[in-house]
Amino acid sequence: MFEIGPFLLDTVLFVVFPYVSLVVFLIVSIRRYRSESFTYSSLSSQFLENKHHFWGLVPFHYGIIVVLVGHVVAFLLPREILWWNSHPARLYILEGSAFVAALLCMVGLVSIIIRRITDPKIRIVTSVADWVIFGNFIVQILSGLYVALFHSWGSSWFASLAAPYLWSLVTLTPDITYVTAMPWMVKLHIVSAYTMIAFAPFTRLVHILVVPNPYLWRKPQVVRWYGIRRKSKRSTAESGAFVDASN
Amino acid sequence: MNVRSQISMVFHLDKCIGCHTCSIACKNIWTDRKGTEYMWWNNVETKPGTGFPTKWEDQEKYRGGWELRDGKLVLKSTSKAKTVTNIFHNPSMPSMDDYYEPWTYKYDELFNAPEGSDQPTARPVSMVTGEYINVESGPNWDDDLGGSRIYAESDPNLKGLSEEQRQQLSAVERLVLFYFPRICNHCLNPSCVASCPSGALYKRGEDGIVLIDQKRCRGWRACVAACPYKKTFYNWSTGKSEKCVLCYPRLETGEAPACFHSCVGRIRYLGVLLYDADRLEEVAKLPDEQLIDGHRSLILDPHDPEVIAAARKNDIHDSVIESAQNSPVYKFVKEWKIALPPHIEFRTLPMLFYVPPMSPVMANRNDDTVSSVSDEFFHDIEQARVPLQFLANLFGAGHQGKLLYALKKQKAVRVYRRSRTVGDIPMKTAEAILREADCTVEEAEGIYKLTSLCTFEERFVIPPMHREEAIEMMKDPQEHKTAVGFGFLDPPKRGL
Numbered sequence A: 001m002f003e004i005g006p007f008l009l010d011t012v013l014f015v016v017f018p019y020v021s022l023v024v025f026l027i028v029s030i031r032r033y034r035s036e037s038f039t040y041s042s043l044s045s046q047f048l049e050n051k052h053h054f055w056g057l058v059p060f061h062y063g064i065i066v067v068l069v070g071h072v073v074a075f076l077l078p079r080e081i082l083w084w085n086s087h088p089a090r091l092y093i094l095e096g097s098a099f100v101a102a103l104l105c106m107v108g109l110v111s112i113i114i115r116r117i118t119d120p121k122i123r124i125v126t127s128v129a130d131w132v133i134f135g136n137f138i139v140q141i142l143s144g145l146y147v148a149l150f151h152s153w154g155s156s157w158f159a160s161l162a163a164p165y166l167w168s169l170v171t172l173t174p175d176i177t178y179v180t181a182m183p184w185m186v187k188l189h190i191v192s193a194y195t196m197i198a199f200a201p202f203t204r205l206v207h208i209l210v211v212p213n214p215y216l217w218r219k220p221q222v223v224r225w226y227g228i229r230r231k232s233k234r235s236t237a238e239s240g241a242f243v244d245a246s247n
Numbered sequence B: 001m002n003v004r005s006q007i008s009m010v011f012h013l014d015k016c017i018g019c020h021t022c023s024i025a026c027k028n029i030w031t032d033r034k035g036t037e038y039m040w041w042n043n044v045e046t047k048p049g050t051g052f053p054t055k056w057e058d059q060e061k062y063r064g065g066w067e068l069r070d071g072k073l074v075l076k077s078t079s080k081a082k083t084v085t086n087i088f089h090n091p092s093m094p095s096m097d098d099y100y101e102p103w104t105y106k107y108d109e110l111f112n113a114p115e116g117s118d119q120p121t122a123r124p125v126s127m128v129t130g131e132y133i134n135v136e137s138g139p140n141w142d143d144d145l146g147g148s149r150i151y152a153e154s155d156p157n158l159k160g161l162s163e164e165q166r167q168q169l170s171a172v173e174r175l176v177l178f179y180f181p182r183i184c185n186h187c188l189n190p191s192c193v194a195s196c197p198s199g200a201l202y203k204r205g206e207d208g209i210v211l212i213d214q215k216r217c218r219g220w221r222a223c224v225a226a227c228p229y230k231k232t233f234y235n236w237s238t239g240k241s242e243k244c245v246l247c248y249p250r251l252e253t254g255e256a257p258a259c260f261h262s263c264v265g266r267i268r269y270l271g272v273l274l275y276d277a278d279r280l281e282e283v284a285k286l287p288d289e290q291l292i293d294g295h296r297s298l299i300l301d302p303h304d305p306e307v308i309a310a311a312r313k314n315d316i317h318d319s320v321i322e323s324a325q326n327s328p329v330y331k332f333v334k335e336w337k338i339a340l341p342p343h344i345e346f347r348t349l350p351m352l353f354y355v356p357p358m359s360p361v362m363a364n365r366n367d368d369t370v371s372s373v374s375d376e377f378f379h380d381i382e383q384a385r386v387p388l389q390f391l392a393n394l395f396g397a398g399h400q401g402k403l404l405y406a407l408k409k410q411k412a413v414r415v416y417r418r419s420r421t422v423g424d425i426p427m428k429t430a431e432a433i434l435r436e437a438d439c440t441v442e443e444a445e446g447i448y449k450l451t452s453l454c455t456f457e458e459r460f461v462i463p464p465m466h467r468e469e470a471i472e473m474m475k476d477p478q479e480h481k482t483a484v485g486f487g488f489l490d491p492p493k494r495g496l
């Protein structure tokens, strides 16, 4: 009887919750994109306050993107990570840069939060959803930093324990034996991540889904025509290299 | 030849009285919503002066428009690579401080003030925070130079003027100013469009109106930095950028845009120009002093059978070609060559042209006597109170040639009409001046008529927009009618 409790909790947190949050994420973000695409925006506040802005947004984004990409790479290529880490020098480089990125992210976040509290104009454009994200991020980043410091070496055991766990979820054969034995701070870090995935589609975090990639290969000028008939003729009429016809 | 049609504009600056009616008409229709209070898609500036946003013409500060770098046309503020690094914080982004903090007044304090010995006042409150503020600047803060020289002296167009010329501008007894109404130029090579990471900005193929797709805009705000005329604005409430739409819903029903329609001085003209889209890049790359001629050469003669054939091939409707043939803009820009693009050196190829102001010096006051400046009735162009170099910085990329031509022709028309109507100038003299100004008698009459006697229909030659065709191409009009309903289907509400 008594053993079922924690086991049940683990099942809920590490099997049910990830699926629920993923489903919520997909359904809500797709629905929002289709019927309320107007609300997809980074909701930039740079126009209202232009100086402090730099010191929060830039370190935060560079930090979070490096950390996020790191997690994805370790998930996709666990064996390569282990190979890389087989050399202590390389292990230190990897762990060191990941730690610096996380610190950068934390510093940026603190700066963002201070700006949101102190500037009267920025306070006006701060929503409850923003505070939910900030709270979530604080838990996420602090637990991550703690784990990196006290449960080393994260990059190695992520590859050998967390990656297989995540893969077991992806392949629909959930196996939580990898996580049940983990320290509670690691568990907190994982659960907090799922919370963020579940919340993201309701918040400004949807801007990550619409990051501008076509810009890198489209032509400078964009022209849109009314309808179908013109479209067929356009391919012959359009010859300039400067004006994009495909839109 | 790749013929396209473009709705283009002319503003005749000698006729603008600086009444701001145009700005108010626009504000009432488009920008009276939350987040847009500070926007003036149409604004009227006093020149010399700093404008709105403050010193917008100074591209060292704002980094708008294009520049030539190693023979390539590149945006000053961004590039494909810079989009990646600058997207989190755009270093060229202006902030509300460069415009002004919009405000209203607490009117209820007038009514609810307790009885006392003081007059009750309505204190200003910020329309962003709702808190009391001290109003320190506004959208036309330097209107009529606002009682101070500081504004005039900070005008970026004073570059290259001698100390004497500067003095001439600002000496109180000879103080001179003119008005400079501005809207989006609906450029042929818009830097706003080219800068948008999401591809949300576009030029409408059929009429050249530049719009921002509100559903595709993600608030990366690259266009705000990239437009050298600062005519895209960031809506701080919805997190989307907005700009002048040239009142396209009005144009589509055959009405002139609100600012044109309401213009008290009747300074505004609107009509179609046909242009060759294949030569855009080539022209935008010309050296500064050739830009005006290059820009003009893009504009095609709508009477030329070859142009007409090419236009038809590109699906330009006969009614639009006909409209182009009657376009007042074509006359001002291409036939008479008296309307010039503003700051062509920004290389966006603006399609709003200005007839430069003459600001004549009629007389000078010396102590207590007033004496004529010139023996002739009309002053020499070179003695205009606004130094030519100043106007050339605005309308000639710093070069006086095209500007002198436009002013001389205008002066010749005045002399000629004076000779016709008053008769104190011999016709021979008038005709000689016309010839010198490269102007025939018919042309002079044409300029005179379209400048001073123009009717509504002559000022605004609006082409049929054929939106109905667009709908028919996609679906049955009856079905469309029942499906669309009124207003936005997707409400323009801020995301969380």
Ligand code: HEM
Pocket (backbone or CB within 6 Å): A042, A043, A044, A045, A046, A057, A061, A064, A065, A068, A112, A116, A130, A133, A204, A205, A207, A208, A211, A212, B087, B088, B089, B219, B220
């Ligand atoms: C990868 C591409 C990304 C791009 C291009 C991007 C871009 C932006 C932009 C333009 C803003 C608005 C900044 C402003 O106020 O001017 C923003 C805000 C924000 N972004 Fe991102 N972002 C990206 C990734 C991420 C990621 C991965 C996260 C977190 C998981 C994130 C979290 C946030 C948060 C929390 C804010 C709000 C900051 C505030 O309160 O001011 N972003 N982002």
Ligand code: SF4
Pocket (backbone or CB within 6 Å): B183, B184, B185, B186, B187, B190, B191, B192, B193, B210, B226, B227, B228, B229, B230, B231, B232, B243, B348
């Ligand atoms: S004036 Fe500015 S906003 Fe208008 S089309 Fe030109 S670049 Fe774009």
Ligand code: SF4
Pocket (backbone or CB within 6 Å): B015, B016, B017, B018, B019, B020, B021, B022, B023, B044, B179, B181, B262, B263, B264, B265, B266, B267
């Ligand atoms: S309404 Fe016409 S005359 Fe009045 S300020 Fe505007 S452009 Fe000038």
